[in-house]
Amino acid sequence: MRVAIITFPGSNCDYDCYKAINDVLGAEAYYRWHRETDLGDCDAVILPGGFSYGDYLRAGAIARFSPIMDAVIAFAKSGGPLLGICNGFQVLCESGLLPGALVRNRSMQFQGEMVRVRVDNNRTMFTHIYDRNEILHLHIAHGVGNYVADEETLARLEGDGRIVFRYVDERGVPSDEGNANGSMHNIAGIINEEGNVLGMMPHPERSVEPLLGSADGLPIFRSLAAHLSGTGVA
């Protein structure tokens, strides 16, 4: 698996993704600067976390118009796997590849903490190694991660099983108490209709080794690699 990691001015999780894929997974990742116009020879693309363009105007709003984004959007439209993490999720929403938007956390604070996330859909190319309803311990690190969408969009996401990850409490229930940032329907991650574009606020790349406090994020990258090598189920 060859993965292009897009670096914007202000990206700060690009190296975490690079390390997770190269050193932990043993696949191959490379960087692509936002000013480039082609992705190179890749099987998948990651939009990493960070604060592209200082989150000016709205998080992800300016990055969405970076030169590389035409190639990223074309790649996604042709079915290529695209994973947006944190700021990458914000860019996906701003670009219209995923519905809805991310607004300020309910707490009004930047939250950097370990949270519980439930796998609600394990039949995607990104999650097929997980069990359904498996509870993951993943880090969040964001001030603007509160997912909002209109009722119609939420009903469609629910009906189609496109809510892939939800914040849950210690009983594994997506309660208000377990809702890390106030997201509607406790949404932590969603996938597009075609199943090849996943956006999530938690950082799987920061939870890939026990040394980091959790290795629960690694199966996302393993799922994707298996899918691309033809051994996945999605």
Added chain:
Amino acid sequence: MNAYQIEVRITPRAGLLDPEGQAVQHALTSLEFQGVEDVRVGKLINLRVQAESESAALEAADAMCRRLLANPVTEDYQIALAGGG
């Protein structure tokens, strides 16, 4: 071509929770300002635009809002001419 000064007011969509507005409201209440029923925090963007006419300038600003300046999922916007120039 003339220069037009345009004000774009962007506010959180009606009905959408505005955590920033709520925090400001709590702060005002704790400072003992009475009767603050609601606070919504938005942003103001001042544009200076060269255009053939007033309507062309407003139209350009509207296109900018739809493309970049406002997010229709979470924000409403209002465009007004702030004075010719």
